[in-house]
Amino acid sequence: MGTALNLVLILLLLTTAVLAVTARDLLAAVIIFSVYSLIMALMWQRLQAPDLALTEAAVGAGVTTVLFVIAIFKTRRREEE
Amino acid sequence: MKRVAALLFIAALAVLLLYVVSRMPPMGDPETPTATHVIPRYLEKAEEETHTVNVITGVILNYRGYDTMGEVTVIFCALAAVLAVLGRERRGVIHGFVDRSEVPSSTIVRTMVRFIVPFIILFSVYTILHGETSPGGGFQGGAIIGGSMIIFTTIFGLYESSRRIPLKVRAPLEGAAVMGFFLVGTLGLVGGGNFLTYAWPRVAQDLHPSLVVWLTVLVEVGIGLGGAMVLTSILFAMIREEEEIATVS
Secondary structure, eight states: OHHHHHHHHHHHHHHHHHHHHHOSBHHHHHHHHHHHHHHHHHHHHHTTOHHHHHHIIIIIIIIHHHHHHHHHHHSOSBOOO | OHHHHHHHHHHHHHHHHHHHHHHSOOTTOTTSHHHHTHHHHHHHHHHHHHOOSSHHHHIIIIITHHHHHHHHHHHHHHHHHHHHHHOOOOTTEEEOOOOOSSSOOOHHHHHHHHHHHHHHHHHHHHHHHTTTTSSOOHHHHHHHHHHHHHHHHHHHHHHHHHHHSOHHHHHHHTTHHHHHHHHHHHHHHHTTSOTTOOOOTTSOTTTHHHHHHHHHHHHHHHHHHHHHHHHHHHHHHHHOOSSEEEEOO
């Protein structure tokens, strides 16, 4: 059970990491990156580091995502060819 | 050609990293160097020496207080860099957040946010104050306050949220984390101990544990307030527009 959950989390983590890098739409990339942070927070919890999990969820998935979104909002949404 | 070289480099790096991972000791192995030197001391003596039930808080704020003080200073410097580039809103003038999105936030969203933000702030206060007994602490709580301010600002705009936390409140509190560390560290010196040890040799033994806990909580509150204000100020600096919407007297 535990190993299966770890495997699923790692696969999701790898998928979101690759998707966040390859996405052309920067807004989509930021949202995928926040999902990556959320999975990372779950993994910190699985590794018995609840302090880090809290930090990752609040800073990684919350604050940085919004700061990135504001930065996109102020510039351009599409990556240039 | 460049692509092939890049791919080869990444493949070589991946092989190297995977090799290193395969040679790492298994998680929880009692024979590794990290588990045989400082960790036994932390686990056995932390509660007795730092009077914090949560060993992680004891390590972060007490054994490695200097490291954390440096980290807090780095966060403060990040704010200084952001403000140097983007500039701060002027005192007394409230800059508006011009909502350029096609869909204005609906009544349901506004009501929900108004309802839920106080509870988020309550949770962050719990996280800050219970840092020495349960997971969490000043930085996490501060980040949660910053997150609640972000939610509020994105729904109600900069005008409403900078009216609630004006510049004259934020500016002195931004340094609260650094100031808290220096204040408590210097208090330790005054009490006859070392900088940031929270130890006061001249205080009676039965008073000592509660004093250490109070000083630790003081540092946690400083980190929480400072972190929250730094995040809020970065958000306001990023979101503000050049045109002025209103001037308050």
